Amino acid sequence: MRAAVVVFPGSNCDRDMAVALRAAGADVQMVWHKDADLPADIDLVAVPGGFSFGDYLRCGAIAAQSPICKAVVAHAQRGGYVLGVCNGFQVLTETGLLPGALMRNSNLKFICKDVDLVVKTTDSAFTSAHTVGDMVRYPVAHHDGNYSIDSDGLARITGDDRIAFSYAQNPNGSVADIAGVLSENRRVLGMMPHPERAVDAGHGGTDGQALFRGLLDQLVSA
């Protein structure tokens, strides 16, 4: 599998993402926000966590207008896979690839801790290595992770089985405890918790390995 990790000014989980993808067996290239094109034959684009453009205006808003994001949107529209984590999730909602928006945490605090998540669907390459109801523990580190979507949108993503992960204990006020959402074609996943920071015993946990392994298995066999 060939993966590209996008780097914005202010990204800080880009290398962690590359390490996690490589550990799972992916061929990874880093791409700069000013690049107008992705490398050829990319299967997956990962949009990493961080504070792109200093979170100016709104988290992810400026990054979503960058040249590389136009290429990422085109990649997704061609049926390519995209994973957005934390700030990457915020960027994907700002591009319109994923529904809803991420608002300030309901307790107004920056939350940095490990959280337990429930796997809500296995009908995606990202969660195919799981069973529905599996619990995984990933770190969260965000100030704006409070997922918001209107009631029609919530009914739509719930009815279409597009909630990938939910929080066992809601840390940030997200609607319906939502931690991760899939696109309509199930090939774009955005999530606030960090699977790439839970892939090595040195991280304190390896629950994130299943996501990357499942992705590799699905995309290599595809």
Place this chain on the structure above:
Amino acid sequence: MKARVYVMLKNGVLDPQGEAVRHALGTLGFDGVQGVRQGKVIELDLADGTTEDAIAQMCEKLLANTVIESYRIEVQ
């Protein structure tokens, strides 16, 4: 020409920051503050003749996230 854009969370979207400000005002002894909504004011210095339609496009594409925010344009 100058224009001012007011960006606010839509009605019905909970505003945790506004709620914290309301609470702080109560702590300071200002009774009767029943609600606070916090937003942004963006001042634009524009070439003469920029249409309100063009400013609306700026709001739609960047200045506001219309999933959760509404905007109002004031041309000065």
